[in-house]
Amino acid sequence: MSSAATNKGARTRELIVEAGHELARRVGLDGLTFGTIAAEVKMSKSGLFAHFGSREGFQLAVLEHAINAVGDAVFAPAFAQPRGLPRLSALISGWLAFVSGLDRGGCVVLAAVAEFDDKPGPIRDALVGYQHRLRRQMERTIQMTIDAGDFRADADPAQVAFEFYAVLLALHHDLRLFNDQQAVARTAQAANHVLQRYLAEPRQSAAIG
Amino acid sequence: MSSAATNKGARTRELIVEAGHELARRVGLDGLTFGTIAAEVKMSKSGLFAHFGSREGFQLAVLEHAINAVGDAVFAPAFAQPRGLPRLSALISGWLAFVSGLDRGGCVVLAAVAEFDDKPGPIRDALVGYQHRLRRQMERTIQMTIDAGDFRADADPAQVAFEFYAVLLALHHDLRLFNDQQAVARTAQAANHVLQRYLAEPRQSAAIG
DNA sequence: CCTACCGATCGGTAGG
DNA sequence: CCTACCGATCGGTAGG
Numbered sequence: 001m002s003s004a005a006t007n008k009g010a011r012t013r014e015l016i017v018e019a020g021h022e023l024a025r026r027v028g029l030d031g032l033t034f035g036t037i038a039a040e041v042k043m044s045k046s047g048l049f050a051h052f053g054s055r056e057g058f059q060l061a062v063l064e065h066a067i068n069a070v071g072d073a074v075f076a077p078a079f080a081q082p083r084g085l086p087r088l089s090a091l092i093s094g095w096l097a098f099v100s101g102l103d104r105g106g107c108v109v110l111a112a113v114a115e116f117d118d119k120p121g122p123i124r125d126a127l128v129g130y131q132h133r134l135r136r137q138m139e140r141t142i143q144m145t146i147d148a149g150d151f152r153a154d155a156d157p158a159q160v161a162f163e164f165y166a167v168l169l170a171l172h173h174d175l176r177l178f179n180d181q182q183a184v185a186r187t188a189q190a191a192n193h194v195l196q197r198y199l200a201e202p203r204q205s206a207a208i209g
Numbered sequence: 210m211s212s213a214a215t216n217k218g219a220r221t222r223e224l225i226v227e228a229g230h231e232l233a234r235r236v237g238l239d240g241l242t243f244g245t246i247a248a249e250v251k252m253s254k255s256g257l258f259a260h261f262g263s264r265e266g267f268q269l270a271v272l273e274h275a276i277n278a279v280g281d282a283v284f285a286p287a288f289a290q291p292r293g294l295p296r297l298s299a300l301i302s303g304w305l306a307f308v309s310g311l312d313r314g315g316c317v318v319l320a321a322v323a324e325f326d327d328k329p330g331p332i333r334d335a336l337v338g339y340q341h342r343l344r345r346q347m348e349r350t351i352q353m354t355i356d357a358g359d360f361r362a363d364a365d366p367a368q369v370a371f372e373f374y375a376v377l378l379a380l381h382h383d384l385r386l387f388n389d390q391q392a393v394a395r396t397a398q399a400a401n402h403v404l405q406r407y408l409a410e411p412r413q414s415a416a417i418g
Numbered sequence: 419c420c421t422a423c424c425g426a427t428c429g430g431t432a433g434g
Numbered sequence: 435c436c437t438a439c440c441g442a443t444c445g446g447t448a449g450g
Binding site: 035045054 | 427428429430431
């Protein structure tokens with residue numbers, strides 16, 4: 001019975017976090033207030049305090065949820081691919097598809113970076129930690145592509161990761177601001193340009209699309 | 210005397226806008242409130258309403274000021290260079306230096322894009338308009354580089370502009386979030402990679418640094 | 419450009 | 435999880 005109560009509480013909490021994630025996609029992590037969320041999930045504000053302790057605690061929970069969404073949609077499928085070029089191009093393709101498929105708002109994590117890059121505190125710390133891990137994971141994937149002989153031996157994984165990340169960032173920018181679907185094709189082409197530059201044996205067919 | 214009064218009012222207005230720009234660099238355009246600005250410039254809130262009519266009017270004035278700052282620091286010097294590769298590399302170099310030199314906060318325009326990309330209204334409209342003009346100006350500069358014979362004839366100006374813009378976006382991201390000065394060198398290298406790809410006659414020396 | 423105010427909403431707490 | 439609050443701050447207005 002204690003377990004049932006715990007499960008119910010956990011389920012309610014998850015519903016609140018999901019509603020917060022949806023709202024944050026439109027108003028940003030810093031635009032979340034207990035007032036709006038309370039109306040959304042038909043609870044009192046103080047009920048939310050009972051779950052999260054503070055607004056910042058709620059924002060951290062929503063951020064973690066947003067981070068997991070990217071992991072589930074992009075990184076998990078890519079890491080099911082064999083090491084080397086297959087995994088790397090799956091990662092970039094999957095990420096491109098994820099950003100392209102966002103509707104009713106953008107990526108909460110990317111938006112939060114812009115919101116919190118000048119606001120010291122736990123949320124900024126969480127973002128810095130996550131983005132560092134993400135970049136390191138890209139770099140490891142790229143190193144494996146070098147080790148597999150698919151990429152040139154003199155490629156710098158940090159440089160390559162930066163160049164891929166840049167392209168994805170620009171895709172999100174153009175898609176959100178211009179609502180321009182051409183950005184998807186441009187991103188695929190730009191990503192293939194990066195790929196071509198580092199391939200040990202340049203090939204004709206595009207690997208990312 | 211009417212002119213003196215107008216000048217004084219205009220000067221005061223400019224001081225308020227500059228204070229707003231400085232504050233927006235740290236809290237974002239949407240983080241501006243009349244309360245904080247009033248304390249900063251030692252005026253009453255209602256004094257600010259007299260100048261700008263509404264908070265949104267104030268935000269638009271600050272945004273225009275931030276846009277002009279980029280124009281003065283980056284575009285004006287670049288357009289003093291001769292058409293073709295000199296102008297294009299001056300544009301990218303100057304932009305890179307501008308973003309690298311931002312302290313006490315980031316670029317208000319870039320931050321505002323993330324804040325307002327999902328908030329319809331005059332501020333978003335102003336941002337979309339500006340970013341469209343900026344991209345078109347890049348595209349014209351690239352087209353001139355093609356016409357001058359410096360870039361390959363089959364280069365697509367919109368694609369090239371997208372790839373350069375992506376790199377600058379990633380520089381801002383890494384500098385603000387990681388405070389990692391290595392990002393400057395990585396950006397220069399990434400920009401040179403883009404350049405190399407489109408040069409009619411690839412050369413050894415880097416044009417952007 | 420000011421004082422003096424408005425209703426609404428903010429994050430958070432007391433006590434249950 | 436609730437009702438009933440708190441002080442602070444929000445954007446904005448009246449009237450000068």
